[in-house]
């Protein structure tokens with residue numbers, strides 16, 4: 121277990137992470153009566169209860185002299201008349217745990233076996249247990265050879281992040297859930313609206329340029345010292361405190377930035393997510409349009425909107441019409457009308473026959489609309505099937 125970074129206790133720096141770690145140890149180490157030294161929840165804030173817990177632990181373990189009188193803890197330390205002449209010297213100051221001190225070492229040695237690998241990340245308040253090196257190595261191997269994770273540079277950066285996270289904090293990052301790398305358009309739709317803000321063809325997961333990387337299996341200590349095993353998303357810790365989870369994500373992101381400037385995040389609403397591109401440089405909408413124009417049967421354009429909307433020439437070679445969001449198109453609910461089809465067909469026939477031909481709205485059947493919606497969806501399906509042909513467009 122790594123040492124504390126600075127002194128905890130009376131007059132100490134009492135850095136949050138150091139206090140939390142010492143408190144957590146005092147919460148799980150028990151005295152001769154079987155009671156924990158610290159009876160309150162560990163919280164990273166140095167308190168009178170923390171002071172008493174440290175003092176009692178030191179006295180019980182002969183690491184510091186007992187106060188001369190119960191009501192005079194600050195009395196000058198006098199030689200203890202009951203102490204044998206050759207007894208080990210008193211090592212530590214009362215109610216002070218220094219870096220490398222006998223008190224800290226004794227606390228570590230006193231931990232129950234299940235807790236022997238307790239750790240904490242600087243500037244956080246949540247103590248956790250070391251994860252298994254094998255999990256981190258298996259994760260690196262899986263990511264490094266992942267057939268659906270595109271971009272060699274991106275993939276290598278993600279592998280290095282897993283490696284660095286384990287090296288630095290003994291935490292194993294792994295791909296989150298079944299849809300943590302590539303997602304088909306239908307899988308993307310199935311996740312909406314709770315987990316993603318992107319329609320089919322608008323998430324970098326649809327093209328293999330995103331990975332969800334989380335802390336599955338991490339065991340953290342609840343306030344009372346109970347070990348809680350969590351999932352990739354810290355769903356259990358989130359219920360205790362969202363702020364506590366943020367510390368872990370911030371550290372993952374800090375390490376990501378130390379490796380590469382190309383491991384992009386999307387924000388607090390989706391912490392596990394990392395992607396190879398940023399919205400500042402790449403347009404998800406225009407990139408989708410590019411692959412649709414490459415592989416589809418109609419001619420597409422992007423409409424900047426929230427959510428993105430798309431235009432298509434309906435395969436008739438003329439004006440492009442607003443046909444809706446990618447989700448609407450995918451659901452066969454493209455926002456086309458009979459008037460739209462009549463106008464597009466009139467223009468196409470007039471151009472072909474080199475004379476004015478008018479197709480009236482009443483000439484358009486319901487099945488024509490249905491068929492056109494299927495044609496538009498077929499273009500999305502072509503992109504979905506050939507997703508590895510996608511390329512970023514600014």
Ligand SMILES: [Zn+2]
Pocket residue numbers: 325330331332390392393394
């Ligand atoms: Zn994601």
